[in-house]
Amino acid sequence: MTEIKLYNTKTRAKEVFTPIDDANVRMYVCGPTVYDRAHIGNARPVVVFDTLFRLLRHVYGHYAVKYVRNFTDVDDKINAKAAATGRPIRDITDETIEWYHDDMDALGALRPTHEPRATEYIAQMIAMIEVLVEKGNAYVSEGHVLFDVNSYDAYGALSGRSLEDMRAGERVEIADYKRDPMDFVLWKPSTDDLPGWDSPWGYGRPGWHIECSAMSLDLLGDTFDIHGGGIDLQFPHHENEVAQSCCAYPDSGFAKVWMHNGFLQVEGEKMSKSLGNFFTVKDLLEQGIPGEVMRFVLLSAHYRQPIDWTAKKAAEAEATLRKWRALTDGIEPSANAASTVVEALADDLNTPKAIAAMHELAGKGDAAGLKASAALMGLLSDELGGWNDAVAVDDKVSGMIETLLDARISARQNKDFARSDALRDGLAAAGVVVKDTPKGAEWELGADFDAAKLEGLL
RNA sequence: GGCGAGUUGGCGGAGUGGUUACGCAGCGGAUUGCAAAUCCGUGUACACGAGUUCGAUUCUCGUACUCGCCUCCA
Known part of the structure; x- marks a missing residue:
């Protein structure tokens, strides 16, 4: 069996990956807050962890891997959009989820095994918060339920920072109802014009972090193999998830391997609406950049490195894919992906190295091997093709x-x-x-x- | 202010204590009437300074610069 190595943020080291259960490999990835179209930066973790999903299925078997990616459909940004447009929240979130599916499908990302919506797990969140209150890890204050960071000794371990360091920073927001400025909200009160649910602490809604703890527990158990997301989520989101889950279930250990992908920039600059370099996946598709090309570009740098989205890279990726598609057109893929490609992916998902190995296959004229290897990376499939077809002629x-x-x-x-x-x-x-x-x-x-x-x- | 990541040839981008990444571009050749396409060949680069070492791009320390997180953010 192929030995997979993954860099674990928790230990800051590349480790041999050993599933808790070979027949039930479990991965949780933080999904989108559904209030707007996904941008190209949002697409990076989707493509990265989709590739990992494919690799895990290749190694452990198609039905041995469970992949959960959530939809955050309760959030103040959604509330703000509802207030601004007068539309019901559910309309907005349903529509955004549909867009998300369309756009991610276009990138060749497989649908995860489960895509839970936060609003469907409110009961589980309340139950977990109750456990935390009972155990003394959380407290009620002015209608809020707050997590007491001082009750968890290992707080800060995932992101490598101590409470002292964080307090030393000048930007910590102090709120009267918090015992410690670093305490974070598990439950907050809602007014009548905001979404809310009845709870032991009154009508309210969950804080941001608790949903992932509650949904991963429900769908994957109190311990599972891999938890992924963007590097920006490392702190505070993932740190807080660890605190919640490990305090509620002290013997569980929660996620064994934490993986974080680097950020995406556009033409050397941070992507932002004010700079005018803000692209949604849909925008790029409409500009004629095929989803497969975006996927190739996103996989052309190692996932932990920052990546720069440029028109030049897209053009180069398109040329390469055109060449490979011409080479593999009508060719029956070989039974197995090339070992060079599998080994590159197994080495902490080294997709650039895998692409280099595919170039070598192409150079040797091994079209069948190239096609089989590309499938492992979600490339050169029939579903993603078509964009390179010659224009029909009469x-x-x-x-x-x-x-x-x-x-x-x-x-x-x-x-x-x-x-x-x-x-x-x-x-x-x-x-x-x-x-x-x-x-x-x-x-x-x-x-x-x-x-x-x-x-x-x- | 606190914490962390990075700096590889013209560009993109892997990797390694002493040997070719790979792709694109460029250059040379084959082919062509000339081209295009294709094929063959070609590239000693690892921010700076010091240290460890027989030997460092690869390890250690420092400097400079870039970037990220610390507040919603993928």
Whole structure:
């Protein structure tokens, strides 16, 4: 069996991955807050952990891996959007989830085994908060339930910071109802115009962190193998999840391996709406950048490194995929992915190295091996294809092109090279790609084909 | 202010205590009437300074710069 190594944020080391149960490998990844279209940065963890999901299924078996990714559908940003638009919250979250599915499908991401919505786990959250209150890890204050960070000795271990360090910072918000400025909210009161549920502490709604603890417990148990998300979630979100889960279930250990992907930038700058470099996946699809190209770019850097989204990378990725698709078109994939590709992925998901290995397969002309290996990375599939297909042609157009090519052959035979070059340039200008092969000229239509430009060439 | 990550050839991007990453671009060649496409060949780069070592891009320390988190954020 392939030995997988993963970098564990918790231990700050690359470790051999040993599942708790080979027949039930469990992974939880923090999903989106559903209030708006997913941007290209949101797509990174989706693609990264999708690739890990594929690798785990490859190694442990298709049905031996359980992957949970949540939807946060109770959140102040959603409330704000509802208030601004007058739309019911559920409309907004349902619609956003649909968008998310569409966009992530376009990136070739498999649907997780479970995609729980926070609002469907309120009872489990309340139950966990009650346990924390009973155990003395949480306290009620002015209608809020707060987690007492001083009740958990290991608080800060995941993110490598101590309470003293954090208090030393100047940006800690102090609230009157907190015993310690670092205490965080498990439950907060709601007014009538906000979503809320009855609870032992009155009408209210959950804090942000408790949902992941409650849903992972319900779907994966009190201990599971891998917990993933963006590096920005390491603190405070994941630190707080650990505190909640480990205090509620002290012997569980919660997630064994913590994985965090690096941030994405755009053309060297932080992506932000004010800079005008804010792209949703949908925006890029509409610009004609295929989802497969986005996926390739996202996998072209190691997941823990920062990555810069650039138009140049997208163009290079598209050229590579075009070449590989032409090579593997109609080819039956070999039974197994190449060992070089599997080994690269097994080494802490080294996708750039895996891509290099695929380049070598392509260089050797091993189309079947390339196709099988690409499948492991979610690339070169039929579902993601189509974007590279030549433009469909009608008989009239193809007849015209054939006539022009015949005229070019005649001109060349007569050594009228000015004429033959003019015909060639004219075809190129019209978007017809002509390739001279030993068997004669082949042609196909480029994306910029314009039939009108063929007129008058004869 | 606190904590952490990074700095590799023209660009992107892996990796390693002493040997080729890989891709793109470039250059040379084959092919071509000339091109395009294709094929072959070609690249000693690892921020700076000091240290450890027989030997460091690879380990240690320091400096500079970049970035992230500490507040909603993927």
